[in-house]
Structure formats: C-alpha cells, structure tokens
Amino acid sequence: MGAKQEAVVREMLGAWGEGAYEPDVDRIVACFAPEAVWTLYMPDGPSIRGREAIRQEIERQLQYVGGFMCKILHIASSEDTVIAEREDSFIRNGKPLTQYIAGVFEVDEDNLITAYRDYFDLKDFVEHTGANIDAVSGLEGAAESYRPVPEASEGGAITASLQSPATSEQRFVQDFCDAWGDGSDASRPDVERIVAMMAPDAEWRLWMPGGPVVRGREALRAEILRQMRYASNNKCNTLRAVSTPRVVLQERSDWAVMRGGACPHQMVAVYELNEDGRISRWREYINMADLDRKRGVAAVDAHLA
Known part of the structure; x- marks a missing residue:
C-alpha cells in the first residue's frame, strides 16, 4: 500500500x-x-x-x-x-x-x-x-526517558487514538481481537468465536522466538481456557495496523489482569491468513522481561500453571 x-x-x-x-x-x-x-x-x-x-x-x-x-x-x-x-x-x-x-x-x-x-x-x-538485563544497551538511565506508546490503564482505557481497520483483512483480525473481551470485569473471551476464526491446523506461538507453539483448534481451545484461569479483563488496543492480502501486522497496547495484578503490555502481533481468510499462523513480539515483572511470575512457569 x-x-x-x-x-x-x-x-x-x-x-x-x-x-x-x-x-x-x-x-x-x-x-x-x-x-x-x-x-x-x-x-x-x-x-x-x-x-x-x-x-x-x-x-x-x-x-x-x-x-x-x-x-x-x-x-x-x-x-x-x-x-x-x-x-x-x-x-x-x-x-x-x-x-x-x-x-x-x-x-x-x-x-x-x-x-x-x-x-x-x-x-x-x-x-x-550474556548482557545485563537491567542495562542491555548500556544507555539505561542515561538516554531520554520516553514512552512512544502509552500503556493501557484499568478497563483497557488508553490515551492514544486507536486505528480503525482499513482493509477487510484488518477488520477480520480486529474482530478476532475484540472477541477476547472489552476490558470490563464482566467480559470473558468468546472461546468458540475465537477458535472458529482460526484454521483447523492453525499455529499460535505465544511469544517470539521461544514461546510454546499451540497447534490445532482443540489445542487452541484448551490453551485459551487454561489462560482464563489466571487472566481476565482482556482488551486489545490496536494503535497501528498494516496488511497485505495474506498478512496483518498490528502494533498494540493491551490490557489484562493476571493473577490479580494489572498487566498492561505492548506488542507487535503478526497474523498469517490462509486462502479461506482464516488465521493460519499467529505470533506476538513482546518483551517478556517486562511482562514477567508485571505479573510476578516467569513466562515458563505461567505456561505450566
């Protein structure tokens, strides 16, 4: 485009x-x-x-x-x-x-x-x-303190403008994201709707590059239900989205409550679509060190819980 x-x-x-x-x-x-x-x-x-x-x-x-x-x-x-x-x-x-x-x-x-x-x-x-996680670049504490993407707050509220989908592919993926919840205490992921929007052999890598890979609709359903045991109030805030006919990439600033604590988190999500328009591959680029600090448990331990 x-x-x-x-x-x-x-x-x-x-x-x-x-x-x-x-x-x-x-x-x-x-x-x-x-x-x-x-x-x-x-x-x-x-x-x-x-x-x-x-x-x-x-x-x-x-x-x-x-x-x-x-x-x-x-x-x-x-x-x-x-x-x-x-x-x-x-x-x-x-x-x-x-x-x-x-x-x-x-x-x-x-x-x-x-x-x-x-x-x-x-x-x-x-x-x-082997870098120091608190000083990866060597500039921490010395360079400008600047957050180019605002964090979401309670209920998924955010000060930044959200982007409306510009293509049918972006609309489909945004509908998929909306099915996870609106950030309120009452909302929960619409599991059947989410699973139906994914291809029968779809793959979801929970985080790149080393996160677990979940394959197939039954495994996807089980993983969503597992996460619902400790995560709630989900809200996906799409700040920017771009796409080709078979790939959608989003920059997001999301909200969730995990293990009782606020967990705003920012990411780029990549969705590959099959010829039927369903999601065949889904992966997220997220700073797991930041997310682990907020939820108080390591990613591997959270996945095994």
Whole structure:
C-alpha cells in the first residue's frame, strides 16, 4: 500500500550491511528525519532523538557489533506507517547471533523516518548475549526517558487514538481481537468465536522466538481456557495496523489482569491468513522481561500453571 514508505525502511535496514561489509552510517542516518526518535527496544528502552544522536549511537554499537544481515520476513505499510517482521543476524563481541524482531516505523510526507521502535523478547536476547538485563544497551538511565506508546490503564482505557481497520483483512483480525473481551470485569473471551476464526491446523506461538507453539483448534481451545484461569479483563488496543492480502501486522497496547495484578503490555502481533481468510499462523513480539515483572511470575512457569 505504501511502496515509497517501505522503500525508505528497506534502504535503512539494507544500509546496515549484508554480512560482507560494514554498515554505511551516512546512508542509515539519511533515512531519518532531523528530529527522529529511535527507541532501542519496547516498551521502556532508551530513546535516541535527532540525526546526530542516532549517528553517535550507531557508531557506539559498531564498537562491539558487526557482520549485520537483515532478512525481512514480512512487511506491510500505510501512508504513514511501516511494520517489518525480520530476522537479524550479527556478531556481538565475537559471538554469532540471530534475533527475531518486529520494527515499527513512522514515516512523514517527505518519506523520512520520524520514529522507529523495535519489539523483541529481551529475556531471549539476554540469554544468548550474556548482557545485563537491567542495562542491555548500556544507555539505561542515561538516554531520554520516553514512552512512544502509552500503556493501557484499568478497563483497557488508553490515551492514544486507536486505528480503525482499513482493509477487510484488518477488520477480520480486529474482530478476532475484540472477541477476547472489552476490558470490563464482566467480559470473558468468546472461546468458540475465537477458535472458529482460526484454521483447523492453525499455529499460535505465544511469544517470539521461544514461546510454546499451540497447534490445532482443540489445542487452541484448551490453551485459551487454561489462560482464563489466571487472566481476565482482556482488551486489545490496536494503535497501528498494516496488511497485505495474506498478512496483518498490528502494533498494540493491551490490557489484562493476571493473577490479580494489572498487566498492561505492548506488542507487535503478526497474523498469517490462509486462502479461506482464516488465521493460519499467529505470533506476538513482546518483551517478556517486562511482562514477567508485571505479573510476578516467569513466562515458563505461567505456561505450566
């Protein structure tokens, strides 16, 4: 839908290198608007504001990271938003690594990136890099404190504007999200409606990249019922959605009560649709370190409960 908008994102990601050459810092920086904001990881990672600061941050990272290779798995866009699901490979402190990321890019009328934020599982990153989970980037506490996406509050209320579906695919997925509840104490997921909107052999990966995979309608039904034992007041707030005829990508700021505690959480969700228009693959890019802190239990333990 937004070929020009996708082009600047592809240019920026490609300028990081194809594994065989070093990032072209000038090319990368030229893709950003003068006052662009780059949030290193969501929801509460450091934010870098302005071209010169972005240049300095890239040069800082290049002191210990190299060999970049970015593989775009899915990309879709509107006139002002691009969401790209990707597989990044790089070498960090001499160790080859692969990371699965969903990046959200806001693009202005001059076709420059005004905001860029990455969604990924911080716990997975720390496990594979050995980084300090409280200082992953080295800038925590030093960079700008800025939340580009507001958190939902009680009942799923949110200060940001929600996006109305722009395509039939987006409407279908939004209806699917609405079936999980409206955030009130009385609402509960409409399990049969949810399951019916998924293909018979659908797969749901609870979080990327290492979350459990649930396959098939019976297993999906059982997983939803299991989660309902400790989670309630669900509300999906879609801030941005883009799509192709077979893929829908959403940036969301959701609300739930888990184990009696408030658990606002932000994510990028990816839905692949089959030829019948049902959901065949569903996965979420979410910072599990943030979610674990809020619900007071580790993801693996929550899944086994």
